[in-house]
Amino acid sequence: MRVLRMNKRHLPEFLEASKQFGELWGPVKKGEVYVYEHIQDISEMSLQPQRTLLPLKKLIYPPKIKMFQYEGEKYQDTQEEVPRRVVYGVPSCDIHGLLIMDEIFLRQYRDPYYAIRRERTAILGASFCTCYPKSCLCQSMGTDFIKEGFDLYFTDLGNYYLVWVGSSLGDDLIRLKPEIFNDNISRKDLSEFVTRKSSYTQEPCNIIDMAIIPDLVELSSEHPVWEEMGEKCLECGACTMVCPTCNCYNVFDEPYLNTETGKRERYWDSCTFNGYSVVAGGHNFRESRAERLRLWYWHKLNSFGPQERPACVGCGRCVDTCPVDINVLTVSKRLLGDKTKQALSTKAKKP
Ligand code: SF4
Ligand code: SF4
Structure with missing residues (x-):
């Protein structure tokens, strides 16, 4: 998998550029919780990964889907109305959730309503979520990190990100602003990544014994x-x-x-x-x-x-x-x- 480096200050301009692919969605604070919303102004959204009230399924497998309408013998499919979207700030547990949904709706049976939303949604994951340590149990479930299921994945290493490119769509998004990425990953970057990853896994999260x-x-x-x-x-x-x-x-x-x-x-x-x-x-x-x-x-x-x-x-x-x-x-x-x-x-x- 290709890994690139991006200075943190470039994230807003990259997200702005990603609107060329489709609507930008991201976590927005509403009272005590975060919800995914369609973003007009980048300053409205959290640039940290957030656990939202409803998970990513709200967008890819929405609570209500109009499947079709008919008039006499005329049938009208509503799939064309599904917008293209870029969703930023998705934590790793929600991407793991999506992989389980993919098994059911793409591989076991192909559900066209799920498939079209999945294809038209670019997933920009982000690591080191610190949202709800009191209630989460991602470490027990092995979902605190992710290796697939995203288009791009941003790993926060202080004043820059390592950006994992997980799909050809991710590559296309990078090409919208190639000048802000580079592939000069040094040994220092790798050691910073390892240090942050191991200190993250030492953060307390609920542990249940999934061996038993x-x-x-x-x-x-x-x-x-x-x-x-x-x-x-x-x-x-x-x-x-x-x-x-x-x-x-x-x-x-x-x-x-x-x-x-x-x-x-x-x-x-x-x-x-x-x-x-x-x-x-x-x-x-x-x-x-x-x-x-x-x-x-x-x-x-x-x-x-x-x-x-x-x-x-x-x-x-x-x-x-x-x-x-x-x-x-x-x-x-x-x-x-x-x-x-x-x-x-x-x-x-x-x-
Ligand atoms: S387990 Fe709790 S949240 Fe679930 S249906 Fe029962 S009362 Fe509602
Ligand atoms: S903690 Fe597990 S069971 Fe509870 S909502 Fe999250 S994924 Fe579902």
């Missing part, structure tokens, strides 16, 4: 934690909305009153909702909140998707979002707590 948690989840299908958390859960769906790897959706047809015209849309859905597992005939395969939470944690902490890996990328959003303190940390701690023996002795059962 997946097995513990698998062996704990009868553990009381699910009933206890199920009693408390408000079924609000917030944990699934903020999670970078939750991807369930529902599809609605909306015919207009004249019956000649209408549209089809799809919306985020949540496996924590009561109606989520209802099938034709009215049977609900996961009637209790406890069963639904167990399924969610099976996916996040045991296995999910074609790669059968835990789908948690350690962003900590569920930790900060759940109003009743149900999250990957509280569930893991409960499973690892004084009831560990009991949890391990119960029979494994897939949710």
Whole structure:
């Protein structure tokens, strides 16, 4: 992978130039949180990587997608309306989340609605996020650094960046301002990189033992934690909305009153909702909140998707979002707590 060097003072002019590719988006502070917004003026955005309220999926897999509309026998595809975008400041955990989404929506099945947004979005990642150490667990999940899934990746080394070029689109973006990059990477730069990387990994972040948690989840299908958390859960769906790897959706047809015209849309859905597992005939395969939470944690902490890996990328959003303190940390701690023996002795059962 090509690595370049760029003086930090050039970042605003580079981002300005990147607007030639498409709309510039980046993290903007709103009260206590950051959100991705369309940037008109670079001074509005944070140039540090920030964990935003909603992850990058908000742009590539938005909460609502208009799939098509029709009028009589005329069908109109809405894909052409998808804008080109450059998103700056994406932390590594969110790029890891996107790689999991890619497995599902590009490789297992090709979802054209996801694919077009992914292709039309340039991802400019940025390292050494220090946003939410109280809630994040990226080190446990191995997501505090990233090697793929981005177009450019900016590593902050004081008054300059090392810029990893991850795709041909990244190369094209560099060519918009070639004079501000150079490839004179010295031994001093490499040693600065190694020093910063190792001091970053010494920063405290929540540590859960992922050598044991997946097995513990698998062996704990009868553990009381699910009933206890199920009693408390408000079924609000917030944990699934903020999670970078939750991807369930529902599809609605909306015919207009004249019956000649209408549209089809799809919306985020949540496996924590009561109606989520209802099938034709009215049977609900996961009637209790406890069963639904167990399924969610099976996916996040045991296995999910074609790669059968835990789908948690350690962003900590569920930790900060759940109003009743149900999250990957509280569930893991409960499973690892004084009831560990009991949890391990119960029979494994897939949710
Ligand atoms: S489970 Fe929680 S911490 Fe893990 S990726 Fe989802 S929101 Fe982030
Ligand atoms: S955020 Fe908490 S209360 Fe809301 S659905 Fe998720 S676990 Fe339940």
